[in-house]
Amino acid sequence: MRTAPPRSQGDFEPRAGRGVLKRILVGRPISTAKQEHHLLPKALALPVFSSDALSSVAYATEEILLVLVAASVAARNLVFSIAIAISVLMAIVVVSYRQTVKAYPSGGGAYIVSRQNLGTLPGLVAAAALLTDYVLTVSVSVAAGVFAITSAVPELADIRVPLSLGFVAFVTLANLRGVRESGTLFAIPTYAFIASIFVMLVVGLGRCATGGCPQVPFPEHPPAVGEAAAVGLFVILHAFSSGSTALTGVEAISNGVPAFRRPQSRNAARTLSLMGVIAITMFLGISLLAFHSGVIPSDERSVVAQVAHSVFDGGIGFYLVQIFTAAILILAANTAYQDFPRMSAILARDGFVPRQFQNRGDRLVFSNGVVVLATLAGLLIWLFDAEVSRLIQLYVVGVFTSFTLSQSGMVRHWLKERAEGWRRSIVINAIGAVATGVVLVVIASTKFLEGAWMVITAMPFIVGFFYLVHRHYAHVRAELDRVLVPFGQMGANRVVLVLTDMDAASAEALGYIRSFRPESLEALYVGNGSHQDADRRWTEMAPDAAPLVFPDDGRPVEAVIEHVRRIPRDPRDFVTVVIPELFRRRSFLSALFRPVTFRLKVQLLSEPGVVITDVPVLTEDGHPVGVDGRPLIPERVVALVFVSAPHDASVRAVNYAFSLGAAETRAVFLATEPEEAPGMLERWAERGIRVPLDVVEAPFRDLGPSLLEEVRRVTAEPGTVAAVVVPEFLVTRWWHRLLHNNRALFIKRALLFEPRVVLSSVPYRIGRADRSSGRRRWRQRKHPSESSRRASPATSK
Secondary structure (H helix, E strand, O other): OOOOOOOOOOOOOOOHHHHHHHHHHHHOOOOHHHHHOOOOOOOHHHHEEEEEHHOOOHHHHHHHHHHHHHHHHHHHHHHHHHHHHHHHHHHHHHHHHHHHHHHOOOOOOHHHHHHHHHHHHHHHHHHHHHHHHHHHHHHHHHHHHHHHHHHHHHHHHHHHHHHHHHHHHHHHHHHHHHHHHHHHHHHHHHHHHHHHHHHHHHHHHHHHHOOOOOOOOOOOOOOOOHHHHHOHHHHHHHHHHHHHHOOOOOOHHHHHHHHHOOOHHHHHHHHHHHHHHHHHHHHHHHOOOOHHHHHOOOOOOOHHHHHHHHHOOOHHHHHHHHHHHHHHHHHHHHHHHHHHHHHHHHHHHOOOOOOOOOOOHHHHOOOOHHHHHHHHHHHHHHHHOHHHHHHHOOOOOHHHHHHHHHHHHHHHHHHHHHHHHHHHHHHHHHHHHHHHHHHHHHHHHHHHHHHHHHHHHHHHHHHHHHHHHHHHHHHHHHHHHOOOOOOOOOOEEEEEEEEEEOOOHHHOOOOOOHHOOOOEEEEEEOOOHHHHHHHHHHHHHHOOOOOOOOOOOOOOOOOOOOOHHHOOOOHHHHHHEEEEEEEOOOOHHHHOOOOOHHHHHHHHHOOOOOOEEEEEEEEEEEEEEEOOOOOOOOOEEEEEEEEOOOOOHHHHHHHHHHOOOEEEEEEEEEEEHHHHHHHHHHHHHHOOOOOOOEEEEEOOOOHHHHHHHHHHHHHHOOOEEEEEEEEEEEEEOOOHHHHHOOHHHHHHHHHHHOOOOOEEEEEOOOOHHHHHHHHHHHHHOOOOHHHHHHHHHHHHH
C-alpha cells in the first residue's frame, strides 16, 4: 500500500482562482491522520453541542406566557409552576441520555439506539424526527436571534428575512472551516450569554429580595389577551407543551460523542450534566423574574428583553444581554450543524440516504450535510418570513419523538444486556420514556392544528424516502455481487475507430490500437471534410489498414451506433469504440459541446458489450503536447484499472484490461479513509482476481492529486502510455444517478487533458431486465436478420 504525497500536484485544480477563493473562505485542507488532534475538549464541546439547549431558555418562557395570557391575564401567574414541571422533565431527560452516552460511545443517538433495540422502522422514524428537528433548530434559532436584534433596534424589523439568511450563510461558512474552528469561534458568545443571564438573574432577584422587583410596563401592542376567570387543564397542557421547547438540543451530545476527546463517553456525560445544570438554572431564573416583574409578551420586544430592560433600567446591561442573546440564538444553529451532517453520514453508511453524505470535506467535516442543512433551513426562513411564532409551531414534535424512541430503546437495551447496574439504569430510562411519551401526546394534540401537522405528515414521506434509497442500494449491491463475470473470461476485442478529422489525436489513437492488435479494426469517418480528401489522408496515415467507412453524413452519431450494433459478438467479447479528440485549450465546456464525440460517448454507454475509449490530445501553440502526432506504436503500455470494489463491474474492466496485452496491468483503489484498505484487500483476494491491487491513500480525501500522481508515475517513463480503464455501472432511472458518487466521471474529467493517457470506460448495466434484453440482442447479432445482412455490405465497403 502506498500513500500519495499530500497535494503534490498543485495544478490539478483547473481554475486556480476558484481554488484560492475556497482556501480563503474554508481554509487549508486537513489530513485525515490529524483527525485525532481536532477532537474537542469539554470547554469547546459545551458551546459546540449545547448552544441549542442553552439558547432555548431565551424563548421557552415566552412560549409559556403566550399561551397563558391568551386565556387570561391572571393565568400568567402559572408560568413559574409550569417552568418547574418542565425543568423536572429536562432533568429526567438529561439523566436518561447520560445512560445513552455511556452505552453507545459511537454516537448516533436516538437512531442507533432505536434501530438496534426496537427495529429498523422505529430507528428510521427517530432519524426522520431528528433531521427535521435539526433543520427547524437552524431556522428557529436564527429567526429568534434576529428578533432579539430587532427588539433592541426596531428599525431593522423590515429586513429580518435577509438578516436571517445572512446569518445562516455565516454559520454555514464557519462550520465548513471545521468543528474545532467553529467551536473556538462560538465559545466566547456562548459563555458571554451564560454570564450575562446569570448577572441579570443575580441583579434582578437581588432587587426582589431587598425590597422591590423591577416591574415591566404593560406593552403598547400586546398579543390577544383572554378574560377567562379560570384556566382549564387544556390551557395548562398547551402552555407546558409550548414551553417544552426548552428541551430542544438536549440529545445533541449523545449524537456527537465521537467528536469528544478521549475518554469520549466520560467527557460527553460530564458535558451533558453541566449543560443540564446551566440550562435548568437559567430557565427557572428567567421564569421567576418574568413572574415577579409582570411581563406580558409583546410583538416589539421579547420576554428576555423586557426583563433585562426592567432589571438594568435600560442601561448598558440591557444591551449586553440583547447582544449576547442574539449571538447565542444565532449560534445555537451550530448544534444542528454538528449533528445533522453526522446523522446523515451514519444514515449514508447504512444505505438510507445518498452515499455523498459520507464524504468528508477538506476540513474533516461532512460538507454535503452542512450545505443541505443550510439550504433547507434558509428555505423555511424564506417561506415563513422569519417569524418565530410561526416557525416554532413546527418545533418540538420531532424532539420528543426521538426522546421517546431513544429512551424506549434503552429500556430494551438494558433488558438484553443486563450489565452491572442495569436495574437502576432501566428505571431511569423507563421514567424518561414514559415522561417524554406523555409529553409527545400532549404536544401532538395541542399543537396539531397550529402547524405540527406539517411535521407529522412529513414523517412518513421522509421514512419512505429512506426505504426507497435503501432498496436501490440493496438492489445495486446484489446485482454487482452475483459473480456473473468470472476473472479471466474474455473473448475477442473488435475495434471501431471513429474519426472526425485526420489530426494528431487520430494518429495517436491509431498507434494505440496497433499496440494491442485487435481482432478486427474498422475506421468510420464522420467529419465535415470531403470523402475523397479523408480517404487520401487516411491512406497516408495508415497505408496497410482497411479503407475508411463513411456512414450516413446526416446523422453521424446514430449511424455509428447502428454500425456498432451490427457487429456480431459473444457476451465475453468487447467492441471497443475509439474516439480521438483534439483540444486546443483546457476547457471542459468545449469537450461537452462537441456535437458528435460527446453525444456518441454518452449514447454508447447503454450499448451491451461496448467499451468507449477516448484518446484526448491537447495542443499548445498549434503543437500537440506529449505526443509526436504520428501513428507510432507506443514503446510501452501500462494498463491501470481504477476500481471501487471487487464486484462484477470491476472484474469485467480487469478482463478488458487484459485484452489490451499491456506490458503491465494493475488495479488501483483510491482510499479516502485509512480503514478502507484492509477490507478492500481482503475482499479482492476472496474474489480470486489475480491482478496486483495497489491501495493508494488520499490523505486529504481528495482523489484528484492521488489519481494524477499514480498516472504520472507511469507517463513519466519515456515512450510509455497509460491506458486507464474505468468500470462504470449504469443504473436504470435518471434519479438513481444522484445516489452515487459517479467516480468514473470524476476520473475521466481529471485525466481528460493529461498527455499520454488513454481513457477507456467499461459500462456495466444494473438490472436483470437490462442484462436479459442485452443477451437477447447479442443472440440476434450473432444471427442477424436478412435486412441486417443486406445492410452490412453497404456499411463495410
